[in-house]
Amino acid sequence: MRRLAFYFYEGITVTHSLTQLFKQDQPVVSFELFPPKTEKGEAALYRHVEKLMAFNPDFLTCTYGAGGSTQGKTLEIINEVKKRFDVPVASHLTVVGSTVDQLRDYLQTAKDQSVDYIVALRGDPPQGSESFEAVDGGLSYANELVDLIAAEYSNFGVLVAGYPEKHKEAPNMQVDLENLKRKVDAGSHAIVTQLFYDNDDFFRFRDLCADAGITIPIVPGLLPVTNFEQVKRIASMCAATLPKRFVDRLGERDDKEWQYQVGVEHAIEQTRGLLDAGIEGLHWYVLNRSDATSEILNAVDFNRV
Numbered sequence: 001m002r003r004l005a006f007y008f009y010e011g012i013t014v015t016h017s018l019t020q021l022f023k024q025d026q027p028v029v030s031f032e033l034f035p036p037k038t039e040k041g042e043a044a045l046y047r048h049v050e051k052l053m054a055f056n057p058d059f060l061t062c063t064y065g066a067g068g069s070t071q072g073k074t075l076e077i078i079n080e081v082k083k084r085f086d087v088p089v090a091s092h093l094t095v096v097g098s099t100v101d102q103l104r105d106y107l108q109t110a111k112d113q114s115v116d117y118i119v120a121l122r123g124d125p126p127q128g129s130e131s132f133e134a135v136d137g138g139l140s141y142a143n144e145l146v147d148l149i150a151a152e153y154s155n156f157g158v159l160v161a162g163y164p165e166k167h168k169e170a171p172n173m174q175v176d177l178e179n180l181k182r183k184v185d186a187g188s189h190a191i192v193t194q195l196f197y198d199n200d201d202f203f204r205f206r207d208l209c210a211d212a213g214i215t216i217p218i219v220p221g222l223l224p225v226t227n228f229e230q231v232k233r234i235a236s237m238c239a240a241t242l243p244k245r246f247v248d249r250l251g252e253r254d255d256k257e258w259q260y261q262v263g264v265e266h267a268i269e270q271t272r273g274l275l276d277a278g279i280e281g282l283h284w285y286v287l288n289r290s291d292a293t294s295e296i297l298n299a300v301d302f303n304r305v
């Protein structure tokens with residue numbers, strides 16, 4: 001496995017190891033997990049991670065409180081993943097429901113446990129709330145969390161979220177990009193995008209980021225469709241468009257195996273297009289499974305050293 005020093009010295013410039021990782025001559029690969037709710041789910045997770053390790057990922061991440069999952073389990077899962085598979089890990093962290101002191105406690109624990117990177121997020125409003133509200137003594141936006149990490153926990157590599165189809169609350173793309181730039185300037189090392197199913201959305205976003213002066217790596221986030229109903233729900237939550245042609249084809253048969261195959265074929269095509277366009281990384285929302293992602297990476301002949 002690739003062991004990374006915290007910093008790399010180039011003359012007087014200090015380059016973070018996460019920035020350095022993106023200088024390799026092959027795309028950086030990461031897999032995103034979520035904390036399982038049961039012991040059975042956790043055991044299955046490690047079996048799937050073992051299969052995913054065949055692709056020699058650069059790091060694995062685990063979500064934090066997403067979709068109602070518990071916050072406490074994130075560090076437990078990534079620690080276990082790091083211990084079992086000897087791979088760098090990233091904890092997602094949102095500001096939802098936490099004061100700055102509680103965020104500090106989390107970051108300190110993560111540092112003590114040798115977590116490598118933080119995916120710094122604002123998070124969605126808690127279920128039942130219409131809009132996001134910071135708690136007393138808490139933070140309002142992801143850029144403030146990046147500020148906190150840069151000021152007090154600069155050991156961490158920092159990834160932030162980007163939205164090829166615009167974040168659902170932003171009035172327009174221009175404003176969303178200004179906010180993204182604020183996060184980047186606060187000290188982020190890479191952007192991971194929300195899922196998308198039309199590469200043109202990603203390429204347009206990448207160009208707009210370049211125009212806005214955003215120069216850090218932008219990693220496409222991919223969620224292969226394996227269960228049409230589930231993906232429809234997730235895509236609607238994330239305000240991601242499922243192209244009509246794709247939806248029509250998925251709907252041709254009310255058959256789970258068919259939908260899996262069509263979903264995987266679409267993801268293979270998307271991945272080929274992205275690799276051909278020289279993307280700097282691939283982030284897979286694997287939903288704690290290995291089958292579809294493995295099939296796709298094998299199909300595009302994604303061999304890594």
Ligand SMILES: Cc1cc2nc3c(=O)[nH]c(=O)nc-3n(C[C@H](O)[C@H](O)[C@H](O)COP(=O)(O)OP(=O)(O)OC[C@H]3O[C@@H](n4cnc5c(N)ncnc54)[C@H](O)[C@@H]3O)c2cc1C
Nearest residue numbers: 063064066092121122123124141142161167170176179194
């Ligand atoms: C790769 C990835 C991983 C994710 N992981 C998780 C997870 O683990 N747990 C979870 O709960 N959710 C997760 N999410 C979802 C994410 O929390 C939501 O999309 C959330 O609504 C926005 O989070 P953000 O960090 O992008 O917020 P921000 O960057 O803070 O942006 C939120 C909104 O506010 C605007 N904005 C930003 N900064 C400012 C500012 N300073 N002033 C005014 N407006 C501003 C933005 O344009 C945007 O509309 C993830 C998303 C992605 C793409």
